[in-house]
Amino acid sequence: MRPLALGLAFIVLVFGLAACLNPKGVDAGQEFLNLAPEVQYVGNETCGTCHEELYASYATHGMAQSFYPLAEDNAVEDFSGVVVRHAASGFEYVAKREGGRFVQEERRVEPDGSVSHQLTRTMDYVVGSGSAARTYLSEENGRLYELPLTWYTRDDSGGASGVWALSPGYDQNNARFSRAIPDRCMACHNGTSEYVPYTDGKYASLASGIGCEQCHGPGELHVEARTAEEEAPDSMDVTIVNPKWLSTDLRLDVCQQCHLSGEVSVIREGQTATSYRPGMPLAAHRAIFSLTNTDPNEVSVISHSDRMKESACFQESVSMDCVTCHNPHEGFQDKGPEYFNSTCQTCHAPDALQGQMASGELKEQHAPEANCFSCHMPKVTAKDAPHASFTDHKIRVVRDDAISGVASGAESELVPYYERDEGDEALRGIAYIVFARQSGGSPAFRRGLAMLESALDEPTGAGEAQFLLGFARLQTGDARGAIQPLRAAIELQANPERLNTLAQALEVSGGSASEAEKLYRQALDIQPAASDIRTNLGRLLEAQGRIPDGIAQYRAAIQEEPWQVEAHTLLGGALAKAGDVQGAAQALREAIKLEPRQADALTNLAVLLAQQGQTGEAAALFRRAVQADPRNANAQANLALYLLNENDAQGALQSARTALQINPQQQTAQQVLGILQQNGIR
Template structure:
């Protein structure tokens, strides 16, 4: 299930947050997992456990479940009924479990309403918002193309846009029906929440990722398959096909070195097989040389990720972690048959029934021993052989991040004996706590904690945490030559706080250490633009797009840079290319309209602007606040209101509303502002351009210059009011700058 959403403050770019997460959860390697094999280029040599298995110790290809089923038909047929096998798949009418919606669900903060409709054999999620005198009615619809989740708890949905997958606002909950997807009721991402590699890595067996591009997969396999727990199977299949006809397949009684049998692993490595997907922390930092798709059974999970939970939080982060806290686990851990995940969850069999799930308990707590232990009749009846041990000793609790979600708490205990479990990891001061011991006391523990804090700060939009993380990272990286990712994150922390020169230094250090990912080049380009190095910034964008032309939002930023420097033809070309790849980039469509207006191509400009407002109705306010600026990026000669080519859809702001008006000859007014506040001017992705103090409030005059002293570049902008006690969401409006010669 997707984790809850995050919010981004005005001081930090939403796209930059996605860049941070991509950098950490994808890492620096984006080769095909199926062709490259499990090991990353910089991976450590195999340890003694990994070396026992050829499919882990050496690069091995994945072959898919059909190759397994040809010999293991019974196990494959049984596994097909398991929830894991149905964890991700294309939506089809035949597999439908959802009922029709009785009425639409409304997202109160945004005013959008959502419903699910049938049309031509497909299921669609539809977004609407009623119109009024100031704005037309709005409707967008997206087809349900993929399902994530088996349906036992819930099914959440994804739509494909040119092959790239985005989560939809509504999820089907088995015990409730339709409701908002996790996080959407707090921060409505509408149709823009991209499917991260970290999610699909646990819901689909090793898809082939597009290089440097999350959410788009040339090969996308349904469900979690055999090789998720046994590792890539090519070596095993090759050995079996080469064996003499009639030769037996190695079973439990014989060690087969060509493929991982989890039973042959030490207990903690067996738990790692499960925890590769069943750890739910707020931050996950990849180790050097690792990426989201290269963990294989037999490896240490701690060598793949550094996990961090919220500081001071002793809530569930892993079922296996809760199990470790149980007396049953501790008492049997050193035995030949310890109580572990597979004791109750046999992946080769359907889920246990209410009766059969008691069997692992009864292996130790026999009816005879229970009868002698509980002489009181009521207790004796409660502990009869047919009683349900799990419901009492592993109580069902609410899952905080998933609406209508519950789970069995895997800390096995006597009811009422204790209020909470003793945390298996020590709780430390600070915003995040490490999950693995090596990240609490290891040599690189301070470095990983500081890296994790940058990610946590990005999720929390917390400026102080960015400062704290930068202060911690800087000395740790003084002589470091092995962590380009840490330098990247240091640059992100600096950029988020407006320290462009420090950000450039950190990004360039990451590049010198071998980081040439498009995300790094793009981050460096943005910082260069802030310093006025426009030519170098454009070159960096070109280099980033040469690696992955389908990075539509980076291409749109490149078009912004061309637009800023007066290359209208080049900007129009790049905006159109970005929109061809990702048509839902509403800001790119709006900025294309501005370029066409500057070229006096009124009809195509109106078409682009209309499409932008269709995708994002809030942009309609900018049509009433088009500011035509004559001059250069150093001087405004004249500013004037520009008539909208699509006046019919622009809202008429109320006289008392916060708004933007042109104040000739070279100024802009922000109207109806509060005293002792700020007007924050940001790009559509949230990158702050400047903060204008409102002083005594009322009408505030602005000279169209940014915090760096340059004239605001042409494009679409959001103005938001902030003051002590401001409501959430804060009052905001949109305006656009049209640069004329």
């Protein structure tokens, strides 16, 4: 059986957090009426009808420019054809103008200079104001995908010329054109957008930049109140959150919803990626975990708040927060150093500083016109954004002393950021599984599974923990053991991810095919646009011999998600079974166009061509398949059979043995080996 496409978006919910325990000193902010979930968002333009000056001023802020369509009038990049190569995968990329639009082209150049693969995607949207970088998204049928190239505003030497380079994370794992943008990403990189639930990055509508309501909460109630009664109250207006009325902790949470990082962020049960509202404690919305044994001075793009809290300025101040230095209603990129230095001098008066300095050099460095933050908040390279530097928000006297306390070789631990999550092993188990999915770490996956196994010995109402326990068991080969916790999770909430995963567990364990089909269809009734689940249903129907029904599901999945490689590959195989050789070849070629390393598509197309007598192209495809995936037993076996038919006995023997090492039950390889042995070739 081919690997099953899970189609899971790891925006993970956390089970049973019994009481809404706020961190010490944090008030709930419930006096603001727009925290109620039924209050709707109205959009920036509505806010601007009354707040004209603030609306115009905010438009100059980087947050307002965080997401927008790429067009000629806002393009600043170099489209002269600079090539960026990803050495590990062999792909190279170039951003260019093409036919009145902007595209990124992917290609593979062979040693002889020939181009064996070429694929382009339109650069539809820009993510980022451009102060550090501009990343690009391509849209297809409402689905958004990140593109491999990012324009970094400054080059590595610190110059302002700009440079094309791989997008963050693509050096380690080149996702090519397939990195979908889930609602958790959009929640911070854009304003309120309408996400299609249970899909992998599909949107019914998109905002254009981070909006007023990200910090003030939904405005429907406020608009209604001010429309009915023009005069605003003299004191606090409870129809809209003004962060100035919040406690320091809750004010910080407004910024920390996007400027507080950890290795893992886990959305709590009952919350969604977009359900945080200003005025509520961030700890009630998500759990955050960080790794031990990391450099304490290592800076992330979104660690500003945590770094600020390490500063003596923050710890010894009564009311310091982000807006002490940053005006959230006004851009600052074109302002000089005095914009921030004047804030420093409200506490650190120049005359007083001069009196504290022992030497003339120090006095000069602390003159009234000196640039405070260039020394005390230096620019650093962030660990998660190459070719870009960011201000380290830990205000301090920077010393060159070596950092101690990072134990080399010691195993890192995930530790909770909030006190309320300490000692919660099931929650930590969830965090380890999420971390493993993000980092590809098998030890973390096994550790998370062990924690969940231990924490969930007794029956519990922990729906998401039960789901992830079942998911983890399925992923580690225990399909039968996955069934019980998955059923328990579905009893609590029958969402498409849970239904899909239980159906797969039943299939893999040899359970009821009719129940699996029912589960797939139930999931699709909830969300018909869940194309991965539709592909799984098609594969199940095909396995039952219901070829036309399987083909119909594959076609529907492709219509919904045209770039889904698995659906094209399976459609090709099903059409071949149905006798539609031309249609099968077309589907398989499309799969290979989308993913030139798709071993199943390569070997299936090779089989079709060999059967049609096109042995030259077939031979090349058979070899490409095993090069693309040397551990694919089917590809090795098909190559062995082809070589046998071409009278290459030794080549056939080697490929057959390789296939059987991978899968001792591979029947084609067994047959090839048997024929060779009958002819005395061993």
